[in-house]
Structure formats: C-alpha cells, structure tokens
Amino acid sequence: MEVDTERELELVPSPPPVEQTLAERRARRAAILARHAHSASDSNPGSTGPLTGASTAVSTPVEVGANGSTPTLPIQGLDLNGLGSIPAAQIQALDLNGHGPSTPAKQPSRSPSPAQDQEQEQEQQFTLAKPDSPGKPQKAQTGAQREEDDGQAQVNAADYDPSLDRREDEFRRVHAAPGLPAGDEEEEEAEEEDEDEVDDMFAFAGPKTKKAGGKKKAKAGAAKAKAQQQQPALHSDTAADAEGYYTVILGEVLVAPSTPAGEKGERYQVYASVGRGMFAVVVRARVLADGEEGKEGREVAIKIVRAQEVMHRAGLKESAILTKLQLADPEDKKHIVRLERTFEHRGHLCLVFESMSMNLRDVVKRFGKDVGLNIRAVRAYAHQLFLGLGHLRKLSVIHADIKPDNILVNDAKTMLKLCDLGSASDAAENEITPYLVSRFYRAPEIILGVPYDAALDIWSVGCTLYELYTGKILFPGRSNNQMLLHMMELKGRFHAKMLKRARFGDVYFDEMGGFESVEREKGSGNDVVRKVHISKPARDLRARLLPSGGAARLGEEETNVLLHFVDLLDRCLALDPARRITPREALAHPFIRGSTKA
Template sequence: MDVYAPESSFSVGKSPLQDGNTCLQSTTETVGLGEGSPKSERSNDMFRDDIFGESPAGVRKSGKGDSITVENSDLNDNWDDAEGYYGYRFGEILEGRYEIIASHGKGVFSTVVRAKDLKTKSGDPEEVAIKIIRNNETMYKAGLEELVILKKLVGADPENRRHCVRFLSTFKYRNHLCLVFESLHMNLREVLKKFGRNIGLKLTAVRAYAKQLFIALKHLKNCGVLHCDIKPDNMLVNEAKNVLKLCDFGNAMFAGKNEITPYLVSRFYRAPEIILGLTYDHPLDIWSVGCCLYELYTGKVLFPGPTNNDMLRLHMELKGPFPKKMLRKGAFTDQHFDQDLNFLSTEEDPVTKKAIKRLIVNIKPKDFGTLITGSPGDDPKMVANFKDLMEKVFFLDPEKRLNVSQALSHPFITGK
C-alpha cells in the first residue's frame, strides 16, 4: 500500500443546492457534539503554532503589517521586537538570496514570510516560504529539534511522494534560525472557508485528501515521528487543490518516552489519551486526522470543547464510557473522574460563576451515522464506507484504534 498515485483534478465544493442553510453557528460555551464552528477555538491554547499563522496565505501583500524594524537600545538586535520576532521589511533580501515579498503570518515559535528565490536552479521553486524562528534560546533550541525531524523526513522521501511539505534548506540570519520550505497556495482551513463554509467539501475531495494524509502519516510512522498538531490549518494544498501536504513540524517529536502533558495538540483535535495523561504514540495523529476528515466533510468541528473536561464529555457522548483500564493508568484522571471512575463535569454556576463539578453517569454512545447524513449526489456506498472509517478511527482506547496501514487499505480509501 506504499504506492503513490498523483491525484487527478477534482472539485472540492459541494453543489449550491446543498447550501440551503448556511447560517453561522454562534460560539456558545456548550456546543454539542459535531456542531462546532471552527471560529470558536480560542488562540490562547498552548502549543498552537501554524506555519502560516492566523492570516490567509498570500492575502496580506506588502504594505502595513509586521514588516517594521523596531528600535532597540541594543544595537545588535534592533531588528527584533520585544518578543524576539524578526521585524523584516518587504524587499529585504535574506542570505543574499531570498527576497521577501509577502507575509504568511505569525505563530508561537516564528514569523513566516513568502520570498522569491533569486538564485533558483532549474527544477527548484521560484517562490519559497521561510520560517524565521524567534530570537531566544528556547525557540532556537525548538527550531533545531524541528530541523532534525525535517531532515529525517526529507531524507527518507527523495522523490517527494509522501505528502509532507518540502523542506529545502536552512540558514542563520541576524541571530535567527531560518527554515526554507516550498510555498503552497493555501491551507485547508481557508479551503473550507472559501468552498465549504458550514456545509463542508465533496466526499470525493475528502477521500482524496484522506488518502494523501494517511500516506503522510505512514511516512511519519516509518521515520518514527509524531506530528502532534494535525489540524486543517497545518495541511497545505497546491493551486489546483488536488495535492495536499502536511506542514508545521514545530511540535513534532520522535516516538518513544515523551513528556506527559495535557496540552499537546490543538484542543479540538486532541486525543483522549493526551487529556487523561497516558503515554501516547502514533494513534494520537490518527485521532486528529479523523477530527479533520469529519470537519472537511461537514464544515463543523466534531469535538468543540472549550476545555479539556468538555472534550472528554464530548468524546464519551460519541463513544460511551472510557475503558476502566485507561482511566486507572491516566496521570490526570483524578481531575475529571471521581474515585469510582464516574465522570465529573466541570461547569460554571450560573449565579456565583464559580466552577462546580456535576456527576454524569450512564453516558450512551451515539451511532456515527446520525452525525453524517450524506449529501445529495454522494455515492451511498462511499458514505457508508466513510462512516465505517470514522467508527474505526474514533476508538477511545488508542491500542484498538485503526492504524495507518489499515486506514490505507480501508474501502473508503481504496474505493473497493
């Protein structure tokens, strides 16, 4: 199943007939399962760093914005702002080679710019994206760790067939580590906004993207890498929108004994084992991909929990209670469950505004079919296969979750 087939072109948007009710979801605190608006994720969550930031790729052209030099008493770094972000200028040439032409936004770790390669060789892209890591010790160290992973991924994919954004080179400029990548057209968050706001994309497009995502995950697994931040913002597509690449390896790590933290992965895409404080491995990325595929097809966030506690409640609303053996192993289980392993929902008292814990028992699982109804024109067999794939991805127990090889041979992906 390691075969790579270039995707033929396809349209991503559903037909206007299906756009019957595109009223925007209000972002209330108690949003139901499968009904979240993508806008309701707050950006103050830890570990959020999109390679293309919050602003749509390629929209913010030269003009006002981040491209200012900041005066500073220390002459050595008067080109940095107070937080260590580089204050670039449009038209500035980095490393005597890359001319900055546009802003791609800002993340926790870096600023990303689009640049013209003035020394391009034949076969090389004329435009690149450059991630300028913030100038401080922690960020620089994180950047070096990302670099090790990028080199491993690109070295193991010499023919550029594994659907990970192409890492081209690295250099140091004015005390900033800079990472150079191929520049792609837009991310899937923007594709959803443009073509599938609140109604999602065609199932044929979702299938093509799913296959390419699973090829990327297989490559990561072969290289022993966990992405740890898969979400629509971190998937880029080309101008024809038929080729997808996974990007932003700023939170990626090698599989093995990793630090237990309840804030790894952007919250809506965060697997239950992370929230409960269990050891984690490749299944955490499979869970995130499942969340993304649901969102691509429906235009809605599957688990729009404003807190980790809400996320667990929504996970159980879909799949029923957690296996007791999972709960017994979790380092953070006692934050969300009582001694008898009953779930304690943390809610706000409407009068006092204080947090109160409410015992919730007998949570019944939902049939995934009730969340995915299918759209006019979709092949019923493909819809049934999609539901089956989703059921197998969303196992609460990571050991029972569909693995990437099983995903690539699933009828939804193979069409058989």
C-alpha cells in the first residue's frame, strides 16, 4: 500500500502554492514588458509611451486569476501563457504590479517628491563624472598621464594640499632678502615636514591627518618661532593661540550686535570647525531664533580672522572689496560669494558668508579622482568663472588667488562662486612680489617681477580648468625656478622684451637669455644649475588632452569640443599677459558657447 502511495505521488505531484505561481508569472511578465517596451520605442519614435501604437487585434477575453489578480498579458497577439491576448489600448490602463486595472491618471503611491524630481533632473542635465570612467582611473589615459621621461612628476589634483606651498612661500617672503625669490631648499623641506595639514577655508570635508614626514629640524623651528615673534597678537585674548588663531569651541555662541545703520543683531551657534588657512579659521554656524524673522536655523560660514594687525587689516580690506562687488551685483548673478555682515568677537574680526557645499578640489576628488570631470561640467564651470572674472575686471579688482580650493559649489554642484578674497586688491595696487598667488596657479609675470594686471587671474583659471578636466596639476613645480621651466616646456621661450621688464629676470636667465635651471641630483640630493635653451615647446596641450586615437575613439563631435577647449586653454596660458584672452572674449569663445563645429 505504501508502494502504491509513493508511485501515486511520483505520477501526480502536488501543485506549487498559488502565491509562488503568481510571483513567477509577474516576474516573467515584467521582463517581457520591459524587453518589448524597448523594441517598441525604437520602432515607433513618434509614440508617447513604450506600449502606445501596438495594433494587434485580439479576440480572447482576459481571464482572472483565483485571487482576483490579472494574469500575465500577451503582447502584440502572442499568447505567451495560453491565455489569449487583449487589445493594446487596454494595456496602459493596467496595474503592472498585478493588482488589477487602474486609471492612467492615478500616480503610484511611491512617486518621488517634487524636490527629488528636481534633483534627478539636475543630475541628468549636469553630469560630473566622465562617461567612460565614473570615478575610476582609465587604462588609456591622456598625454598628461603618459608622460614619463620629461622629468615632471605628476601630481594628483584631488590629493594636493596647496596650503603647504603657500606657507613655504610666505616663509620665504618674510625671511628671504629682497630680490631673492629662490629661497633655501633645506629650510623649505624642514618647513614642509613641520607643518600640519591645513584644511581649505570653506570646504566641509572629513578630518585630515598630518602629512608623513621626518622629525622637526632645529633650523626651521627657530625660524618659525622668530616669524611668530615678529607679528604679535593684537589682543591678549585667551581665545587666541600663539599665532593669533581663534580657538574654536563647538557650541559657542558668537554675537553680532546691532549696527548704527539699522542692521539687527544676530547670534550664531558654532556647530563645526572647517579648518584654517593663512589668514583665519573658518567655522560653520546656525543662526539662532532671536535674529531676524525667517532666518533662524539658517547655516552660515564664519571666517574668524587671526588676531594680528596685518591679518586684521587684510580682513577689513577683503570686507570692503566684497561689499563693493556685491553693491554692483544686487541680483547675485556674478558668481562671487556673498558676505552677509562683519562683527568683532573677543578681539577677532568675523566675516559672515553664505553657506556653500564644497570646493572644486573636493568635487574632483569625489567625482573625478585621477581622471577629472565631464567636459560639459567643465564648460559650465568655465562659463561661470569667466562671468565672475568679468565682474572683477569691470570693477578693477584682482582676485590674486584663484584655484580649485577657492571656488565653492552649491549642493546640486551646478553653480559655483569665487571665494577667499583675502589676497585681492585694486588693479592699481600691483605690488611686485614673487610669491603672490598659490604656486601651481602663479602666472609667469609674478615670478619674473613684471608689472601685472587682471590677466594673472586668467592664467590661474586656465590652470584650474585643465585640472578639472584631467584631474592632474598642470605646472607642479617645487619652486619658482621649476615653475618657469615647466611653462617654457609647454609654451616656448619668453619674449626678450618681457625679460627686459622683469625685475627678477637675472635670477633665472643669463646675459644670453639662457635659462638657469636649478635641478636636484638623484644621487646626492644636491641642487645643481643647468643651462637650458628652449626655443620651441617640448609638449603641447593637444597631446595632453586628446586621447590616443583622437576622433576615432571620441567621435567627431566630442573631438571638436576638446579642440575648442585646447584653444581656450592655450589663450588663457599665453606667456605674455597682454596676449591672454579677456573674460569678454572667453564668454564668446566656441567652447563656452557650446559649438561642436571645428
């Protein structure tokens, strides 16, 4: 009897549960619908939906499952489950989740909010990552990554910390004799090893660690202490450290009193320390409820200037320049960060700015590390940068420190603003100094000691745009001397007339115009001077930016866009500042206008 039962079970197996059957059918139906929707949309480009336009006539009515659900539907007359087919016009009115018919006007219960729709639309219109390699290094890189034998070590833009170079240059400026830009290399190395990592002023990233280095050298330590003694603090404030930096206390409330001009007082509660730069520390704070109505809880960035006379004057000057720029831009369309107010707190000048998301170096690190950003994102950023430069030029203001770290973006990463005008000045105040602007973005006229103008900002923007697209530093010189060498290797030799006007020309060039390149011997580590005669560029931007294969790999349209980009950079990086492109000319350039014609 038991044997018969076993045979019976083998011949007539029990059916699977109804839920399992329905789930399998729904999965098959979803896959068929998705595949058909793709083919239907390709074959009928004028249709309004993936299934509209099906013209199959059917005769068999739709059967209903045991639980009232609609079984899998055949498409275009194909009976996929032995259930017949239905008119295509009825398909759009069906709930594709298997729960019976529904009306087309009814929205799904989990539809995205308007804010999510807007965010998704922005992401689709403004893609930061390159399509070939979203966040990953490419195997076939541009010419910049293929350089191996030119003696130029590639520096990754995402990992570079310009504050170290700025501190080294500031150290040289204070201690070097007038007219001697070179500085002492051993002192430079010691200073780099001794310095902590310094965060960018407005970027809100995670905590940074100390850079690996050797022990402190007595020579650099003594020189640093001497420099601190030369600039005593303005006030004996317990909130300031030995260098005059404000000691940040999370949760502390900073009070901005009412002003005689009628500006209401506000209180700001500090909730994060962003970091510090040469001139100040920066914190993030929220406006407390007793301020102006409607502003409570709003986030701001507060720049707390060092309590030193020189820094205090620089902060007041920055405030005056920003006020001048804002009065000429009441609608906030010129891409300069907005200064909301200034006040004094425990002997420190405080500048309150609008809150932004991150700086462009962080954008490259997050969306284009090693490979750079999408060319269309670079174009959008370039357009906004030249609008900002045009505004500065119109008001005779020189920024004098443009770099990715001093360019902020909003939360959606679609809009940028220039920030940190602590080095800015009126165009007439062009004091000759070889250490103006961060080194990698420093124009040649600054290094040579040639009278400069707003064209130095154009050079910095050119270096920045190259960096955004490639993810690499264009001129990674460890000194002003090496910076000039890299520039000539890319752009050729300097014109004799420019060298005659250069206050520091004889520091780098001999009587015959030969360049005296200071290079470090690999074996001994000592610096040696080598005569270099450069007549033509050894490399060019086209080879660096266009991948091997050119149009065959990118396509004609993409190649033309890159060729326009190369031309724009070439004009931004003219060695002679008088030949550099102006902001107005840049805004009319084919790359900015979006032309795809060669």
